[in-house]
Amino acid sequence: MPYKPTGFSSHDHDGCIAQGMQAAEAFCAAKGLQLTPVRRRTLEILLQAHEAMGAYDVLARLSQDGFGDKPPVAYRALAFLQDHGFVHRIERLNAFVACARPGADHDPAFMICRSCGKVAESELSGSGLTASARESGFVIEQTVIEAEGLCPGCQP
Amino acid sequence: MPYKPTGFSSHDHDGCIAQGMQAAEAFCAAKGLQLTPVRRRTLEILLQAHEAMGAYDVLARLSQDGFGDKPPVAYRALAFLQDHGFVHRIERLNAFVACARPGADHDPAFMICRSCGKVAESELSGSGLTASARESGFVIEQTVIEAEGLCPGCQP
DNA sequence: TCTTGTCTTGTTATGTTATAACGTTCATTC
DNA sequence: GAATGAACGTTATAACATAACAAGACAAGA
Numbered sequence: 001m002p003y004k005p006t007g008f009s010s011h012d013h014d015g016c017i018a019q020g021m022q023a024a025e026a027f028c029a030a031k032g033l034q035l036t037p038v039r040r041r042t043l044e045i046l047l048q049a050h051e052a053m054g055a056y057d058v059l060a061r062l063s064q065d066g067f068g069d070k071p072p073v074a075y076r077a078l079a080f081l082q083d084h085g086f087v088h089r090i091e092r093l094n095a096f097v098a099c100a101r102p103g104a105d106h107d108p109a110f111m112i113c114r115s116c117g118k119v120a121e122s123e124l125s126g127s128g129l130t131a132s133a134r135e136s137g138f139v140i141e142q143t144v145i146e147a148e149g150l151c152p153g154c155q156p
Numbered sequence: 157m158p159y160k161p162t163g164f165s166s167h168d169h170d171g172c173i174a175q176g177m178q179a180a181e182a183f184c185a186a187k188g189l190q191l192t193p194v195r196r197r198t199l200e201i202l203l204q205a206h207e208a209m210g211a212y213d214v215l216a217r218l219s220q221d222g223f224g225d226k227p228p229v230a231y232r233a234l235a236f237l238q239d240h241g242f243v244h245r246i247e248r249l250n251a252f253v254a255c256a257r258p259g260a261d262h263d264p265a266f267m268i269c270r271s272c273g274k275v276a277e278s279e280l281s282g283s284g285l286t287a288s289a290r291e292s293g294f295v296i297e298q299t300v301i302e303a304e305g306l307c308p309g310c311q312p
Numbered sequence: 313t314c315t316t317g318t319c320t321t322g323t324t325a326t327g328t329t330a331t332a333a334c335g336t337t338c339a340t341t342c
Numbered sequence: 343g344a345a346t347g348a349a350c351g352t353t354a355t356a357a358c359a360t361a362a363c364a365a366g367a368c369a370a371g372a
Binding site: 210211231250 | 357358359360361
């Protein structure tokens with residue numbers, strides 16, 4: 001089924017936070033992973049923000065909530081969430097976003113509005129890269145697909 | 157004509173350096189841009205390296221050659237070269253590579269070997285992103301397409 | 313010619329992002 | 343209850359990047 005990119009359109013935000021948390025809980029329970037308080041809170045922060053946040057911004061929130069206030073605290077929680085697909089890193093922004101499709105094993109692509117900073121997660125459907133890689137014998141393990149431009153609301 | 161990705165295969169390296177420099181010279185002459193000594197040398201360094209280099213590595217080389225040794229010296233030269241398409245930035249690596257197709261106005265894609273660090277430039281042929289963007293009303297201005305994996309020489 | 317403006321380079325200083333390395337705690341296992 | 347391993351916190355530092363200012367080169371126009 002076609003996936004409608006979210007991020008630029010309004011939606012049931014409380015619902016999508018709850019959904020994101022539940023997906024993470026279920027996944028961790030199923031796989032025996034520890035969704036500890038820092039990790040849980042980190043994911044909540046990103047889900048609530050519903051936009052890309054730098055690690056230090058996340059860290060500031062965490063420390064407000066009584067967690068440590070040193071960089072590794074945030075980076076480790078983010079790494080855990082990223083490793084298991086609950087959070088994606090946006091290379092272009094050196095920032096992190098909560099995954100819009102938790103649970104699905106996917107290769108995300110992003111659209112980044114250079115005006116308002118919002119980020120929408122989309123679907124990657126085999127780019128020319130795949131063909132190019134095959135041709136040259138390169139084995140792809142991960143891809144970074146990020147488009148920068150103007151979202152519908154920021155166009156003149 | 158199909159573009160064969162370079163970077164993982166052997167080739168006439170001296171030739172490609174000369175070709176890269178000539179392309180930049182011609183382009184700058186045509187457009188009235190100043191290919192000053194630092195800028196020229198920066199491009200040479202990247203062409204010779206024939207792989208991604210961090211700004212500080214470039215800077216170290218520049219300062220060996222008698223140019224300034226403060227970060228802005230390198231970042232400015234790199235920005236100029238990037239603006240005019242002689243150099244690309246690899247977001248994933250926070251690094252820069254000389255363009256493999258100088259002169260062509262293109263939207264590059266890269267394959268990055270996580271083992272040897274080599275980077276090959278490839279061609280982007282409309283990813284799923286284009287469709288997704290149109291659907292959501294997003295206007296793409298620039299794209300970052302980077303694949304990480306293993307190059308032919310680094311596979312077991 | 314002089315002056316004005318633009319472009320380039322260099323500097324100082326600082327800001328931002330990220331990780332290595334070590335100690336402590338706590339739950340689990342033997 | 344000792345050993346193990348995972349998570350968290352800390353200190354310290356590394357790596358990447360830019361703002362803001364001064365000085366020189368050079369061309370255009372008064």
